[in-house]
Amino acid sequence: MKVTVFMIIVGIIFLCIFVGLLTLIVRALLKYIHSKDVRQEKSVVRKSLGEALKVHRTQCKMTQEFVAETIGVSRQAVSKWENGVSHS
Template sequence: MAPTGFEFVVILAMLLNLVPPILVVIVCVLAIRWFIRQERAAKDPEAVKVRRSLGEVLRSHRERCHMTQEFVAQQVGVSRQAVSKWEQGASEPSTTNLVKLARIFDVDPADLMREVEG
């Protein structure tokens, strides 16, 4: 026999007494945040950022700045082929070169990495 509404509330209250109140609050906050994100995504699909590979991010910034691979390579101090490999995902720039790229593209290095798929 299924519990009535009152019995369900009593059972739920008994279970909540076993769970620390802070855990209940944390779960509620996480659920609310998830719900808000879902609503925002449903209303404005562009509000959800699309994550991209490092190569895609580097290429989009280079093209946004109207720079050639050759120009970027000269500024960083590497070959054009190295820049091409970074953009294709065949290799990745060193941390030092990544910071140089961010400066060339006038972007904070941390912001540049936030665009990259984790």
């Protein structure tokens, strides 16, 4: 009798844990699905900031290499920023 009661309690605990994890997974998926607009907006902002960087850099007659060395990054990083490719 004690073993079956113990097994029922353990089963209920595992069921609660499973339902809790399933709930968290569903909520995370819903949040990801609804974040599409935010991801697109970040992409637009990244692109516009890169364009502003490029315009300012060219107006000041600076090379990507000069900007990169000045701020301590690679020239490729500056290029990615200007083209809106960087994911950081």
